[in-house]
Amino acid sequence: MEPHGDLNPDTDDLPLRANTNHILVRHYVLDMTVHFDSRVISSSVVLFLEPGSGVRTKAGAGDDIGHGTGDGAGTTDAGGSQERFASGFQQVDAIEDDTKGLEKVHGVEERDKAEFQVVADTDNIQSSHLWLTTNDSDFTLVLDCCDLDVSKVEELDITSVSAMLGLQPSERSEVYSLNPQAALIQRLISMPSSQWRQKHQLFSLCSRAPGAQDGSSLHFHRDKWSLQVRKKGVTSPQDFPRAVRICYETRPTGGSVRWTKDQDNRVCVYTAGSPINNRALFPCQEPPVAMSTWQATVRAPSECVVLMSGEEQAVPTEDGDTHFFIWNYYVTMAMPASTFTLAVGHWHQVTAEIPPALESGVRDRTDCDKTAKPRAGCGEWAEAGVASGLGSSSSEVVKGSPLQTGSGDQTTRSDSAFCFSTLEDAGLSVTDYSGMVDDSISCSHADYPCRFTEWSAWSQRVIPHRVFSPVCLLQKAQIGVLKLLPRCLAAAHAVLGVHPFPRLDVLIVPAGFSSLGMASPHIIFLSQSVLCAGNPGSGDKGLSLCGSRICHEIAHSWFGLVIGARDWTEEWISEGFATCLEDIIWAQAQKLSLQETTEQFDLKALLRWRRLSDELQNSREELQVLRPNMEKTGQVSNSGSSTVKHALNPEKTFMQVHYLKGYFLLRFLASQVGEQQFIDFFRLFVKKYHGQLILSQDFLQMLLITFPDMERKGLTLGAIYADWLDRPGIPKWLYERSAVWSQARLVEEVKAELTSDQLVMLLELLLEESELSVASLCALQRTYSLQNQDAEVRHRWCELVVKHAYAQAYGDVEHFLVHDQAMGVYLYGELMVQEDAEQQAVARRCLSLVQEEMDQSARRVVEEMVL
Numbered sequence: 001m002e003p004h005g006d007l008n009p010d011t012d013d014l015p016l017r018a019n020t021n022h023i024l025v026r027h028y029v030l031d032m033t034v035h036f037d038s039r040v041i042s043s044s045v046v047l048f049l050e051p052g053s054g055v056r057t058k059a060g061a062g063d064d065i066g067h068g069t070g071d072g073a074g075t076t077d078a079g080g081s082q083e084r085f086a087s088g089f090q091q092v093d094a095i096e097d098d099t100k101g102l103e104k105v106h107g108v109e110e111r112d113k114a115e116f117q118v119v120a121d122t123d124n125i126q127s128s129h130l131w132l133t134t135n136d137s138d139f140t141l142v143l144d145c146c147d148l149d150v151s152k153v154e155e156l157d158i159t160s161v162s163a164m165l166g167l168q169p170s171e172r173s174e175v176y177s178l179n180p181q182a183a184l185i186q187r188l189i190s191m192p193s194s195q196w197r198q199k200h201q202l203f204s205l206c207s208r209a210p211g212a213q214d215g216s217s218l219h220f221h222r223d224k225w226s227l228q229v230r231k232k233g234v235t236s237p238q239d240f241p242r243a244v245r246i247c248y249e250t251r252p253t254g255g256s257v258r259w260t261k262d263q264d265n266r267v268c269v270y271t272a273g274s275p276i277n278n279r280a281l282f283p284c285q286e287p288p289v290a291m292s293t294w295q296a297t298v299r300a301p302s303e304c305v306v307l308m309s310g311e312e313q314a315v316p317t318e319d320g321d322t323h324f325f326i327w328n329y330y331v332t333m334a335m336p337a338s339t340f341t342l343a344v345g346h347w348h349q350v351t352a353e354i355p356p357a358l359e360s361g362v363r364d365r366t367d368c369d370k371t372a373k374p375r376a377g378c379g380e381w382a383e384a385g386v387a388s389g390l391g392s393s394s395s396e397v398v399k400g401s402p403l404q405t406g407s408g409d410q411t412t413r414s415d416s417a418f419c420f421s422t423l424e425d426a427g428l429s430v431t432d433y434s435g436m437v438d439d440s441i442s443c444s445h446a447d448y449p450c451r452f453t454e455w456s457a458w459s460q461r462v463i464p465h466r467v468f469s470p471v472c473l474l475q476k477a478q479i480g481v482l483k484l485l486p487r488c489l490a491a492a493h494a495v496l497g498v499h500p501f502p503r504l505d506v507l508i509v510p511a512g513f514s515s516l517g518m519a520s521p522h523i524i525f526l527s528q529s530v531l532c533a534g535n536p537g538s539g540d541k542g543l544s545l546c547g548s549r550i551c552h553e554i555a556h557s558w559f560g561l562v563i564g565a566r567d568w569t570e571e572w573i574s575e576g577f578a579t580c581l582e583d584i585i586w587a588q589a590q591k592l593s594l595q596e597t598t599e600q601f602d603l604k605a606l607l608r609w610r611r612l613s614d615e616l617q618n619s620r621e622e623l624q625v626l627r628p629n630m631e632k633t634g635q636v637s638n639s640g641s642s643t644v645k646h647a648l649n650p651e652k653t654f655m656q657v658h659y660l661k662g663y664f665l666l667r668f669l670a671s672q673v674g675e676q677q678f679i680d681f682f683r684l685f686v687k688k689y690h691g692q693l694i695l696s697q698d699f700l701q702m703l704l705i706t707f708p709d710m711e712r713k714g715l716t717l718g719a720i721y722a723d724w725l726d727r728p729g730i731p732k733w734l735y736e737r738s739a740v741w742s743q744a745r746l747v748e749e750v751k752a753e754l755t756s757d758q759l760v761m762l763l764e765l766l767l768e769e770s771e772l773s774v775a776s777l778c779a780l781q782r783t784y785s786l787q788n789q790d791a792e793v794r795h796r797w798c799e800l801v802v803k804h805a806y807a808q809a810y811g812d813v814e815h816f817l818v819h820d821q822a823m824g825v826y827l828y829g830e831l832m833v834q835e836d837a838e839q840q841a842v843a844r845r846c847l848s849l850v851q852e853e854m855d856q857s858a859r860r861v862v863e864e865m866v867l
Contacts, residue, residue, distance in 0.1 A: 014275060014647035017226035018285035019142045020640035023051050023237040025285050026189045028294040028337070029207035033324070034344050036267050036301060039252040039259040045282045046156065046207040046245045049141070050189055051237035124224040126150060131219045134230040139240050142641070145227035147254035147280035153220045153229050155212040155241035158184050161205050181212075185242035193447045196332045200295055206243060218244065227283045246283055256280035257342075260853045262510045263528065264470040268345025270509060270525070272855060273518045275647050277338035284337035287640060288566055288693055291446065292337065295330035300344050305468065307343045307505050309521040313464075331521060333448045333691065339561060341520035343507055350467040350477040445691025451498055452690055461493040462486045463501070469508035476531040477508050480546040484589070488550045491588035492557075495581065497683055500562035500690065506550075514653075514855035516791075516822050517549050519556035519578075526553070527822040529791035544756040545790040548586045555581035558686055566693035567634045568644045572626045572725075573694065576662015579608075584679060599746050603757050605667065606741035609734065610764060612660040616730060623649070624657050624728035626665075627696060627721070634695050653857045654825055664734050665724045671737075672715060673707045681706055696725060756790050763796035767803065777806045787812050791820050795827070802830045802839060810842055817846035825858050829865045840866075 027048040032041050126149070158164055158181050167187045168180075188206070191199040218241070221228045227246070234240050252259055256279060258272040271278065277286055285292070298306045302325045306314065310329025319326050443450050451457035465485055469477040485506065493499060505523045508531070518525040530549045532542045559581065560574035583604055587597040616624055627633055628645045636642040646652045670678035685702060700720055704711050723731045741747070746758060754762065766772065766780075777800070780786065786797040787809075798816045801809040813831070817824045831843040843866050851859055 012646050012649035012652075013643040015225045016144060016287045016642050016644065017142050018144050018287055018290060018640065019140070020285055020287050020290045021052055021636070022139070022639055023049050023141060023240065024290055025292050025337075026050050026334075027203055027292055028282070028284070028296075029203055030282060030294065030296040030298075031207070032296065032342075033299040033322075034269065034301075034304075034306075036269075039267075039269070041250040041257070041269070041281070043249070043282060044245055044247045045284075046203075046243060047143075048185060048189060048203065048206075049240065049242050049244065050186065051240065124222075126222040128153070128219045128221075130217070130232075131221045131230075134219050134232050137235055138230045138232060139234050139236055141229040141237075141240060141244070142639070143227045143229070143283040144225065144277075144279040144286035145222060145283040146225055146276060147251045147256070148222070148227075148248045148283065149251065150220060150222055150227060150246060150248045150283070152245075152247040153218045154245050155218055155231070156206065156209040156243040156245055157181075157212045158206050158209055158243055161202075161209050163202060163205050164188070167202075179239075182238075182242050193332060193449045196449060200330055200332075203295060207245070209243070211245070212241070220246075225279075248283070250281060254280035255856065258510075258512065258855070260510050260512050262345055262347070262470045263472050263508075264346065266346045266470075268343070268347075268510065270343035270345070270507075271341050272513065273515065273525075275653065275857065278340050281340070281342070282337075284340075286337060287636070287642065288336045288338075288564055288568060289640070290336065291334035291693075293331055293334050293448075294337075294340060295328070296340075296342075298327045298329075298342070298344070299324040300327065301325075303346060304344050305347050307347075307468065307507055307523055309339060309341045309523055311502055311522065313466075313503065333450075333521075333562075334446055335521060335561070336564065339520055341523050341525075343509070343523070343525070346470075347468040347507065348471055348474060350469055350474055350482045352478070352482070354474050354478065441687055443691065444688070448691070450691065451500060451502065452687065454498075457498045457502075460499065461490040463489060463499045463503055465489065465504040465506070467506045467508075473508050473528060473531065476528075480530070480532040480543060481506055481508070481526065481550065484543060484547045484550055487589045488547060488554055488585060491585045492551065492554045492581075494588055495585050495679060495682070496555075496558050496686055500557050504554075510853065511819055511821050512850065512853035512855055512858075513822055514825075514858045517553045519553040519560060521557075521561055524550075524553045526550070527820075529820040529822050532790070542756065542790055545792055547589060548582050551585040551589065552578050552582035555585060558690075562690045563686065564693050566695050567629065568647070569628050570626070570633060570696055571658035572662030572665070573696065573699070575659040576626075576666060579659045579663040580666040581682070599744060600757070602741045602744040603746045603761065605664075606738065606744065606747060607757060607760060607764070608660050608663060609738045609741065611656065612664070613730065613738075615655060615657060615660070616728070619651070619655060619657070621728035622646070623652050623655060624661075625726060626658060626661055627725040630721075630726050650857050650861045654861065661724070664731075665720075667737075668724070668731070668733050669703065672710055672713075673703075677707075696721075754784070756793055759784060759786075759789060759793045760796055763793065763800055767796065767799055772800070772804050774806065774808075777801070777804060778808070781809060787815075791816075791823055794820070795823050798824075798827055799830060802827070802834065805834070805836055805839065807838065810838070814842055814846055817843075818850055821850060821854060821858065825861055828862045832865050 025047045029046040029048075030043060031045075032043040034041050124146075164184050167184050169183075169187075185206075188199065188202055191202075217231075219230050219232065229244065231241060250257060255274045255276045256271060257269055259267065259269050262268045271281060274280070278284060279286055284290075296308065296310075298308065299319055299322060300306050302318070302323065304325070306316070306325075306327040308314070308327070308329040309331065311331055312329075314327045314329050316325040316327045318324075441452055443453060467477055467482045467485065469481075485504075489499070489504070501522050503522055507523065507525050508528055509525045511528060513525065513527050516527045516530055526549065530546045532546055555578040556574065559577035563573075565571065565573040583601055587600060590596075592600065622628065623646060629635070666678075673681070681703060684706070685699060688702070689698065697717065700717055704715075704717065723733075746755075747761060780800075781797070786793060789797070794812065794816055797809075798813045800806070801813055813827070817827060828843050828847065831839045834840075847862055847866050851863075854862070
């Protein structure tokens with residue numbers, strides 16, 4: 001069987017090769033060991049599979065798009081099937097860790113390597129030596145995979161796991177007799193969410209089962225974009241093994257993970273939100289419809305912290321074999337494999353009081369100057385005992401078990417403590433704006449323990465949260481992120497209702513991170529560029545960028561994660577919604593009046609209009625379309641494979657059209673029905689579609705049904721597609737509305753002290769001037785202390801410096817390019833296009849300083865500009 005002969009992706013399209021219409025991964029069990037010396041992760045992943053019976057390849061209006069209900073063939077019906085299997089599950093309510101006869105998988109034993117030796121091994125092609133003995137009539141499991149060195153693929157003998165005997169039917173059916181392994185796995189997959197803990201215990205035990213002893217083996221072939229697995233003589237997905245273990249190693253330069261140094265100059269690794277997602281971290285099914293749960297064990301050096309998407313705070317234990325620490329995470333809600341997130345490094349928890357043992361490190365390294373040589377004795381703060389200070393907080397905390405790590409008196413508190421900041425302490429209203437649980441909620445998603453049906457979740461305005469950063473940024477993260485996070489969480493709850501996830505970690509990632517933030521289940525990555533540049537006593541001044549970015553990433557919990565795009569080309573469903581909700585949530589967090597909210601919205605809209613207008617004038621039209629597949633959106637091949645249009649185009653990586661044009665579409669729709677009514681509709685939509693994948697039409701059709709006057713005015717689904725989603729350029733409404741925003745009070749107001757957004761507007765207006773004197777630039781810099789403002793202001797200031805060749809401030813440009821890599825990509829181009837030797841030297845010097853730690857896509861774009 002040819003797994004992907006129907007695909008012919010363009011050079012900048014990302015292929016999704018997994019044959020999800022034939023077979024689906026329902027659960028992953030990962031076992032990872034992080035090796036800092038070689039910069040690889042050695043790992044095994046066990047896939048628990050369920051065959052399909054053929055799924056439609058076209059998505060039409062009104063299709064059931066709930067993951068696990070209609071999209072994955074072979075799923076059991078909600079309700080009846082769960083009740084039918086319930087009697088068998090009662091025997092596994094209390095499972096002991098019976099591992100007798102089970103193998104503990106840390107990689108591949110030497111004795112196995114000869115059997116699975118590679119016959120071809122280049123960067124993109126690898127095969128087991130028996131692959132050529134299979135043929136195209138054999139069924140092929142196709143997984144999305146690249147930049148991985150696979151050493152072994154094997155079927156597991158699930159019948160050897162004694163705990164699984166409790167799932168045997170009381171009466172042996174013909175199906176069970178023919179294939180007991182398949183029958184047991186199907187019953188395990190079908191266990192109801194009310195017994196998720198026992199279910200995960202069984203998955204864990206099964207993942208350590210020995211390889212099948214029937215004399216046959218699995219054969220594999222890896223090409224540039226996929227891993228293909230066959231069992232000789234097996235011709236259908238129904239007969240294919242249901243539990244498969246893959247042993248492999250990542251590569252130091254693999255596209256899914258970034259090995260780099262943090263701002264304390266210590267090595268770390270994290271999943272960087274790459275365009276190729278997680279296929280270079282573990283073989284997986286990438287298409288969004290391949291919803292799965294997972295659990296992961298991560299072994300890392302004892303002095304490190306492991307952060308991951310997972311529903312409970314991990315309390316590490318020591319691995320007696322390696323003296324590494326073992327961290328365990330899991331999720332019970334089925335989500336796309338792309339949402340799996342991992343970060344391992346020498347980070348510290350940010351607390352209300354910085355531990356005395358770290359204070360000198362914070363003072364001495366406030367700027368995190370990567371070009372400075374470490375001072376003598378700098379290791380003292382990096383390894384100092386900090387346990388005494390991490391629990392000190394004016395907020396209420398729930399502490400985990402303290403951990404003693406390292407040797408001697410050196411300790412690191414890696415379990416940390418969740419903050420449950422009270423709203424009174426944070427200066428927030430104690431009124432519950434969101435209301436209580438709605439008795440009318442009826443979940444339409446696949447079975448999982450859903451917070452939308454829990455009374456306690458609806459009343460939880462601020463979920464447990466932690467903030468981590470390198471030592472040198474602890475103070476900035478404290479006065480910015482830690483201070484704002486509970487306010488933003490409470491505001492998001494007031495706007496959208498129940499938090500979809502039970503906890504949240506926030507990590508300040510290394511300087512080479514290529515965006516301002518990235519949201520994943522239970523964890524947010526933030527760029528250091530959003531941190532406040534001011535002093536601890538400066539109040540809320542300078543916190544606008546940090547607060548709005550936190551609100552943006554929190555908004556993704558609803559739009560992007562618990563509600564996702566069925567087709568990845570419709571990025572606006574995630575980014576446009578988060579950009580729109582960012583303003584609403586941030587205004588709520590600031591407790592603005594209605595007038596102040598309107599004025600702030602209008603100023604933000606004008607700034608975004610100017611940014612979008614400029615971007616559309618300087619980009620290719622095919623990259624400006626929000627629904628590039630148009631009427632084919634959501635369609636896949638017969639096998640389930642597809643491509644993501646332009647996903648590998650470096651130019652698209654740094655475009656904001658999906659954020660901005662999507663945001664303006666939502667602003668337009670709000671103008672038609674009323675701002676408050678539109679916010680109320682968001683809440684209705686979340687109640688209906690949480691836990692599901694959607695297309696644009698699902699949101700728009702529900703909106704038109706809820707507000708029938710819109711269609712009576714001629715605003716139809718087709719009209720919205722034509723004006724906003726299927727065409728490049730700028731809709732007429734946006735041109736007209738931008739003139740109104742330009743007359744807003746905050747735009748025209750001139751006073752001695754401006755807000756951050758007003759400073760951005762001022763600098764943008766000055767960028768339109770053909771000439772500015774050195775005296776004017778000097779006065780501007782001195783009056784507004786531009787080098788100490790937030791990153792948005794400093795970005796415009798650097799553009800002004802470059803345009804007018806203000807050499808006295810080239811140091812500000814260099815600092816921005818080194819420390820604000822998430823925003824500085826196109827500044828390199830501005831330095832080069834001026835054809836000024838001194839400016840070009842600045843660009844080359846900065847690139848030489850940061851190119852080793854830069855995001856790969858950003859580095860490629862910058863090198864094309866500079867070199």
